[in-house]
Amino acid sequence: MQDDIGTLLRSFLNNALRKQSQRRIRDFGGYQIGKRRNLHVIEPIARDTAEFLCTYLCISLRGEAASKEGVASAIAAALRNVSDELAFKLTRHSDEAWTTLCHSVAEFLEGCLQIDHRPYDGSLTAQSDFNGWKSWELTTSGEKPKGQWRHAWKEKPGDDFIGFDGNACMGRIFKIDLMDSSERWYWLIAADGSPRRGWPAAGYEASARSAACRVERIYFALAKGEERFG
Structure with a gap:
């Protein structure tokens, strides 16, 4: 994977994961290290993140376009590998912890999927008088x-x-x-x-x-x- 694609993937993960609600982050991280973690929130977090990634990136598996469900499954698997210590640090708003998480998830995705930038077709940008705006x-x-x-x-x-x-x-x-x-x-x-x-x-x-x-x-x-x- 090219460095610029890897950087883009990590930035998108940072955006998608950190925008999760505080309740979800708390449930994922627990109230103490390894205590009261609700891992059921992994699935909705993974679905939201996959939706974001599949909108802005071209993701494939063995040459075929990967489904959002498949991408979500891979993200969920990566999140299940997160240690109790790292998960709890996320609840403390640690930038270092979030960076570590994004790198970890990105490396997992890069190991099982092919990721590239999506050719821009104009579908996400407003069409009108100037630069997409009236x-x-x-x-x-x-x-x-x-x-x-x-x-x-x-x-x-x-x-x-x-x-x-x-x-x-x-x-x-x-x-x-x-x-x-x-x-x-x-x-x-x-x-x-x-x-x-x-x-x-x-x-x-x-x-x-x-x-x-x-x-x-x-x-x-x-x-x-x-x-x-x-």
């Missing part, structure tokens, strides 16, 4: 992000950020060579299975600021139940 939807020059944005990988600062509204993950923005468009900042809305209401789940902007603002606009519109028209 004139009244464009971000303005003075607009600034309101949420908390931090590096996706604490030990490897770079052009990859995740935005939070309190404890809720809003989405991710990144700039990588993989896309052959170094001047573009790509953005993704955190997937939680809720209706998109006409809003796109991904796209790009010309700057990190604009991409972060775009994520926040869509996140808060979805939170309010607002439809996108036009």
